[in-house]
Amino acid sequence: xxxxxxxxxxxxxxxxxxxxxxxxxxxxxxxxxxxxxxxxxxxxxxxxxxxxxxxxxxxxxxxxxxxxxxxxxxxxxxxxxxxxxxxxxxxxxxxxxxxxxxxxxxxxxxxxxxxxxxxxxxxxxxxxxxxxxxxxxxxxxxxxxxxxxxxxxxxxxxxxxxxxxxxxxxxxxxxxxxxxxxxxxxxxxxxxxxxxxxxxxxxxxxxxxxxxxxxxxxxxxxxxxxxxxxxxxxxxxxxxxxxxxxxxxxxxxxxxxxxxxxxxxxxxxxxxxxxxxxxxx
Numbered sequence: 001x002x003x004x005x006x007x008x009x010x011x012x013x014x015x016x017x018x019x020x021x022x023x024x025x026x027x028x029x030x031x032x033x034x035x036x037x038x039x040x041x042x043x044x045x046x047x048x049x050x051x052x053x054x055x056x057x058x059x060x061x062x063x064x065x066x067x068x069x070x071x072x073x074x075x076x077x078x079x080x081x082x083x084x085x086x087x088x089x090x091x092x093x094x095x096x097x098x099x100x101x102x103x104x105x106x107x108x109x110x111x112x113x114x115x116x117x118x119x120x121x122x123x124x125x126x127x128x129x130x131x132x133x134x135x136x137x138x139x140x141x142x143x144x145x146x147x148x149x150x151x152x153x154x155x156x157x158x159x160x161x162x163x164x165x166x167x168x169x170x171x172x173x174x175x176x177x178x179x180x181x182x183x184x185x186x187x188x189x190x191x192x193x194x195x196x197x198x199x200x201x202x203x204x205x206x207x208x209x210x211x212x213x214x215x216x217x218x219x220x221x222x223x224x225x226x227x228x229x230x231x232x233x234x235x236x237x238x239x240x241x242x243x244x245x246x247x248x249x250x251x252x253x254x255x256x257x258x259x260x261x262x263x264x265x266x267x268x269x270x271x272x273x274x275x276x277x278x279x280x281x
Contacts, residue, residue, distance in 0.1 A: 001077040001079060001082060001083065001241075001243045001244075001264060002079025002083070003079065003083055003264075003268045004079055004080055004081075004083045004084060005083075005087075005268075005270070006083070006084050006087040006088065006270075010084065011087075011088070014088060014193065014195070016159065017158050017159060018156065018157075018158065018159060018160060018161035018162075018194060018195045018197065018198035019156050019158075019182070019192055019193060019194040019195065019198060020084070020192060020193045020194075021184065021186065021190065021191075021192045022080055022081055022084070022190065022191045022192065022193065023187075023190050024080075024187075024189055024190065025078065025080040025081050025141060025189060025190060025191035026078075026080075026141055026188075026189040026190075026191070027189065028188075028189065030071070030189070031143055031188050031189050033071050034071055034072070034075075034141070034143060034214065035143050035212065037069050037071060037072065038100050038102075038143065038212060038214065041062060041065065041066070041100060042060055042062065042100065042102045045060040045062075045102060045104075046102070046104075046210070050104065050105075052105065052106055052107040053106075053107050053110065054106075055106040055110065055113045055204040055205075056113075058103055058104040058105070058106050058205065059101070059102070059103045059104075059202065060100070060101065060102040060103075061099060061100075061101050062099070062100040062101075062102075063097070063098060063099050063100075063226070063228045063229075064228040064229075064230055065230060066098040066099075066100055066214070066230075067098065067229070067230055067231065067232065067248075068230070072098075072214075073232075073240070073244070075141070075214070075216055076095055076216065076244055076247050076248060077241075077243055077244050077247060078139075080191070081139045081141075081191050081193065082139070082218070082247075083268075084193060085137045085139065085193065085218045086261060086264075086265065086270075087270050088134075088137060088193070089134070089135075089136075089137060089218065089219075089220065090220070090272050091258050091261035091262045091264065091265045091271065091272075092220055092221050092222075092257075092258045092261070092262075093218050093219060093220055093221060093247070093258070093261065094218070094219070094220075094221045094225065094246065094247050094248070094249050094251075095216060095217070095218060095225070095229065095231075095247045095248060095249070096121075096136055096217045096218055096219035096223060096225055096226060096229070097138070097215070097216070097217035097225070097226040097229060098214075098215065098216055098217070098229060099214070099215040099217075100213075100214055100215075101202075101211075101212075101213050101214075101215065102210055102211065102212050103152040103202075103204070103205035103210065103211045104205065104210050105205055105206065105207060105208055105209065105210070106204045106205055106206055107206075108150075108206040110204070112174045112175075113174065113202075113203070113204040114174060115155075115174045115175065115201040115202070115203075116201050116202055117157070117167050117169070117175075117176065117199050117200070117201045118199065118200070118201065119132075119196065119197055119198070119199060120136060120138065120196040120197075120200075120217070121135060121136050121196045121219065121223065123135065123196075129163065129164055129165050129166060130164040130165070131164065132161075132197050134161070134195055134196065134197060135196055135219055135220055135223055136195075136196035136217055136218060136219035136220070136223065137193050137194065137195060137196065137217070137218055137219075138193070138194055138196070138215050138216070138217040138218075139191055139192075139193050139215065139216050139217075139218070140154065140191060140192050140193075140194070140213050140214070140215045141191045141213060141214045141215070141216075142186050142187065142188050142189065142190050142191065142212075142213055143188055143212035143213060143214065144188050144209065144210070144211050144212045144213075145186070145187050145188050146184065146185060146186045146187075146211065147185055147187075148185075148207055149183050150183065150203060150204055150205070150206040150207075151205060151206065151207040151211060152203060152204070152205030152207065152211025153183060153184055153186070153203065153211065153213070154194075154200050154201070154202065154203065154213075155175075155181055155182065155183055155200060155201050155202075155203045156181070156182040156184070156194060156198055156199075156200050157176060157179050157180070157181060157182075157198065157199040157200065158179065158180040158181075158182050159179070159180070160179060160197075160198050160199040161195045161197035161198040162197075163199070167179070167199055176199070183203065196217075196219070218247070221251065221254050221258060222254045225249060229249075231248045231249045232248060234250070237250050241260075242259070242260035242263075243260045243261055243264055245260065246258055246259075246260040246261055247261075
């Protein structure tokens with residue numbers, strides 16, 4: 001995996017905001033190649049009749065079957081984004097989830113869409129909201145431009161990864177009060193990373209084109225991968241480099257050190273300091 005160093009400014013921004021934009025994460029050629037793949041995967045959705053009056057009908061959230069192509073396997077170790085994830089979490093990570101999200105245009109005159117504000121990886125259900133740890137990061141790759149408000153990109157509640165409770169949404173409203181809602185303006189080929197703890201939600205697409213994104217989520221190896229993640233089998237994994245094999249789940253024993261990314265981190269001088277079990281007093 002190529003190396004991109006996480007700057008102090010980027011770390012501070014991610015820690016403060018809960019997300020980080022990476023401009024030009026994909027080349028134009030990569031965007032075109034990935035779009036050809038994802039359009040084929042989404043063909044049945046794209047061929048449906050338009051129902052502009054129902055925003056929920058116009059969204060595709062496809063999760064299985066996204067790791068069957070060389071171009072999507074390449075994203076697993078994308079050098080512009082994944083090294084940043086490894087530095088924000090640690091080398092002890094794997095690919096946790098994948099998602100293809102397409103949204104067709106909805107009627108711009110409809111009232112605001114009912115949101116689904118949430119945090120990822122579902123840990124609040126078991127641990128509550130207070131003092132949640134950062135255990136995962138998603139990378140969202142834009143395959144279309146997002147230049148206007150309500151053009152289909154995920155909405156982010158800036159800084160909400162630090163909240164110790166649920167969002168407060170006034171009765172009759174769809175968005176929380178007292179917090180900044182970010183509807184990012186990005187170009188095709190840009191990406192953004194976001195913390196599993198940040199509150200986010202789907203938004204309607206009120207533009208005149210289909211919005212298209214790919215999301216790859218990473219988490220610590222002791223977090224079980226999503227059940228729909230279709231990793232290559234062990235025989236197929238042998239054709240890939242060690243870092244790719246680690247991220248695709250080759251090391252299923254979490255007590256076995258994450259040798260591949262640890263070696264990568266040491267080589268690039270970003271290996272985290274070890275955490276001892278005990279110290280002499």
